[in-house]
Amino acid sequence: MHITVLGGGIGGLTAALLLGRRGHQVTVLERDIRQAGADLDADFFDWHRPGVPQAIQPHGLLAPVRSLLLAEAPDVYGAMLRLGAGERHEFDWFDAHPPHRPGDEELVTVRARRIVLESALREAAHRQSEVTLRQGTAATGLLVDHAAPLPQVTGVRSSAGPLNADLVIDAGGRRSPVPGWLAEAVGRAPVVERHRTGIAYFCRWYRLRPEAPEDPGRVRAGAGTAFATGGVFPSDNRIFAVALTVSTSDPTRGALRDPAVFEAVARTFAGCADWLALPHDPVGPVHAMAGLDNRWTSLVDEHGPLATGLLGVGDTLVHTNPTHGQGVPLTLRSVQWVARHADAHHGAELVTAYHRWAVDTLKPWFDRQVVSDRAEQDRLAGRAAPLSDTYAAARACCAMEDPVVMRARAQARHMVLPPELAYGTPEIRSRVAAWMAANPGFAPAAGGPSREQWEELTSARSGGNSRDKRMVVPAD
Numbered sequence: 001m002h003i004t005v006l007g008g009g010i011g012g013l014t015a016a017l018l019l020g021r022r023g024h025q026v027t028v029l030e031r032d033i034r035q036a037g038a039d040l041d042a043d044f045f046d047w048h049r050p051g052v053p054q055a056i057q058p059h060g061l062l063a064p065v066r067s068l069l070l071a072e073a074p075d076v077y078g079a080m081l082r083l084g085a086g087e088r089h090e091f092d093w094f095d096a097h098p099p100h101r102p103g104d105e106e107l108v109t110v111r112a113r114r115i116v117l118e119s120a121l122r123e124a125a126h127r128q129s130e131v132t133l134r135q136g137t138a139a140t141g142l143l144v145d146h147a148a149p150l151p152q153v154t155g156v157r158s159s160a161g162p163l164n165a166d167l168v169i170d171a172g173g174r175r176s177p178v179p180g181w182l183a184e185a186v187g188r189a190p191v192v193e194r195h196r197t198g199i200a201y202f203c204r205w206y207r208l209r210p211e212a213p214e215d216p217g218r219v220r221a222g223a224g225t226a227f228a229t230g231g232v233f234p235s236d237n238r239i240f241a242v243a244l245t246v247s248t249s250d251p252t253r254g255a256l257r258d259p260a261v262f263e264a265v266a267r268t269f270a271g272c273a274d275w276l277a278l279p280h281d282p283v284g285p286v287h288a289m290a291g292l293d294n295r296w297t298s299l300v301d302e303h304g305p306l307a308t309g310l311l312g313v314g315d316t317l318v319h320t321n322p323t324h325g326q327g328v329p330l331t332l333r334s335v336q337w338v339a340r341h342a343d344a345h346h347g348a349e350l351v352t353a354y355h356r357w358a359v360d361t362l363k364p365w366f367d368r369q370v371v372s373d374r375a376e377q378d379r380l381a382g383r384a385a386p387l388s389d390t391y392a393a394a395r396a397c398c399a400m401e402d403p404v405v406m407r408a409r410a411q412a413r414h415m416v417l418p419p420e421l422a423y424g425t426p427e428i429r430s431r432v433a434a435w436m437a438a439n440p441g442f443a444p445a446a447g448g449p450s451r452e453q454w455e456e457l458t459s460a461r462s463g464g465n466s467r468d469k470r471m472v473v474p475a476d
């Protein structure tokens with residue numbers, strides 16, 4: 001088939017690569033003239049990407065990213081490791097890994113800035129003879145044949161002229177213009193489920209100095225208070241990010257753009273403080289991002305597919321608030337399905353089969369994010385007591401001591417099993433119960449500043465480091 005992919009981000013490049021390797025002729029249109037190359041720092045820190053504003057934000061790459069790349073494009077994964085990506089198994093928290101159970105080998109976070117993945121993907125796509133990358137070429141509209149029984153997308157208009165295709169893949173990200181173009185062309189709107197999140201993200205990047213160890217050892221990655229969360233993203237090449245999240249209604253949030261305030265506040269969170277205690281140099285300013293939503297866009301309504309010849313992958317299909325790091329796993333899973341099935345179904349059947357699979361397989365993760373965001377928004381906005389779920393807090397603390405419970409926690413966090421299945425076994429329930437019995441009067445505590453301290457730091461621009469000494473609950 002001749003396939004046109006709109007967008008050369010993570011989804012578009014992966015789609016092109018996997019489809020090209022299955023023998024399809026693929027053209028990728030990417031409007032940005034610049035592309036990820038081998039100079040990771042220049043590409044990451046100096047490349048202004050208004051079309052992909054999240055590119056500078058830290059990305060935790062969960063287990064499905066590694067597993068799917070190892071299955072579909074092991075050369076890309078190998079290139080990521082060569083470019084400096086690290087691997088962190090969830091059992092590395094313990095001195096020794098527990099006796100192996102099937103699937104344990106998957107529970108690995110890939111530690112890398114997203115540019116490492118983009119660079120490895122671009123290089124592989126560039127080498128793939130079936131793939132043509134057209135940088136600096138914007139798609140500007142859809143070509144639609146209305147003579148067919150259902151409107152059929154037959155290609156795209158672009159800044160370089162029209163391009164016909166047997167299949168168009170929309171990988172234009174969360175701001176993709178394609179759903180709007182389609183609605184205009186066929187007179188039926190895609191079905192969009194959308195939830196605003198009300199959470200603002202602030203991050204700053206740091207580089208460990210040569211005398212610093214690789215990482216500070218057994219340190220939790222994040223912690224939360226009633227109104228904020230602080231987390232660390234160890235990445236490639238001794239670079240790490242510290243990230244803070246607050247409610248968009250928090251009046252103090254603007255102060256976090258000041259690097260001195262950001263850092264003083266970050267040092268009051270468990271985990272962040274440990275990393276910032278290592279010899280390091282900051283790289284660049286504080287980066288802020290807000291205005292995020294959870295969005296599910298379906299090209300099938302109650303009457304069936306809106307058109308044939310068009311599928312959306314990645315953020316244009318399912319865009320999730322990043323608190324659980326689901327974006328790249330969902331993107332790669334959607335791409336994998338399309339690559340494996342593009343040949344197997346035709347016309348309306350392909351669109352319907354993809355829709356059914358996505359609703360059954362990806363939508364539950366979207367729905368979980370929506371539910372979790374509501375709770376998170378209420379917590380950050382002070383509408384819910386923090387850590388009110390004592391059982392969940394105890395389970396999280398128990399996982400730090402009991403590898404069997406850690407396994408369940410990792411399966412849920414890495415989207416390997418739905419949380420209700422991972423945690424719902426008699427084994428896990430009895431272990432958590434035993435832990436609670438051994439810790440009577442367990443009192444979950446936030447691992448960050450009091451509100452008073454926070455306001456003092458955000459208004460006075462002074463440093464501080466007052467770690468809470470009670471039992472800190474790790475952020476899930």
Ligand SMILES: Cc1cc2nc3c(=O)[nH]c(=O)nc-3n(C[C@H](O)[C@H](O)[C@H](O)COP(=O)(O)OP(=O)(O)OC[C@H]3O[C@@H](n4cnc5c(N)ncnc54)[C@H](O)[C@@H]3O)c2cc1C
Nearest residue numbers: 007009010011031054059060139172173314315322327328
């Ligand atoms: C703050 C933040 C933090 C995140 N953190 C994580 C995380 O920790 N872990 C995780 O897994 N995910 C995370 N994500 C999500 C992740 O970034 C996305 O899921 C992922 O980028 C989706 O890839 P994509 O290819 O669909 O879109 P993108 O990567 O956005 O790529 C879309 C591409 O399409 C191009 N394009 C758009 N329109 C056109 C056009 N008309 N013509 C030609 N080209 C076009 C754009 O230039 C861009 O290159 C985060 C997102 C945000 C917002």
